[in-house]
Amino acid sequence: MTMTSSVPYLLRALYDWILDNRCTPYLVINALNRETSVPQDFVKDGQIVLNISPSAIRDLELGDDSIQFNGRFAGIRHEIHAPMAAVMAIYAKENGQGMWFPKGETEPEPPADKKGGPHLKVIK
Numbered sequence: 001m002t003m004t005s006s007v008p009y010l011l012r013a014l015y016d017w018i019l020d021n022r023c024t025p026y027l028v029i030n031a032l033n034r035e036t037s038v039p040q041d042f043v044k045d046g047q048i049v050l051n052i053s054p055s056a057i058r059d060l061e062l063g064d065d066s067i068q069f070n071g072r073f074a075g076i077r078h079e080i081h082a083p084m085a086a087v088m089a090i091y092a093k094e095n096g097q098g099m100w101f102p103k104g105e106t107e108p109e110p111p112a113d114k115k116g117g118p119h120l121k122v123i124k
Helices: 007-020
Strands: 025-030 047-051 057-062 066-073 076-083 087-092 098-100
Touching (some): 007 025, 007 057, 007 087, 007 098, 025 098
Antiparallel strands (some): 025 047, 057 066, 087 098
């Protein structure tokens, strides 16, 4: 039986837990995902860290397939969109508690090349 990803459920629960503990939720997004729309000036090493507290953003939607909200970066309004596959982590700014999602849980590994990539081996 195939189950849906647990990431959206965990993300929503951890977001509420961080806020209930009067901390600031930070979201780490893979900015290299082709479906991700974030201000590129704030991307570092292929990822962006976003403050998603209610006082920092507007219109947050933590859906099953994606995250969307409006935020300001250097005073300029940006509409942020990221598929769940691009979500890398959510944590509290104040103490680092939260969760990093395993790569296989959020984004499939790229296919291995035929020469040097992973492969199956017959063992007798």
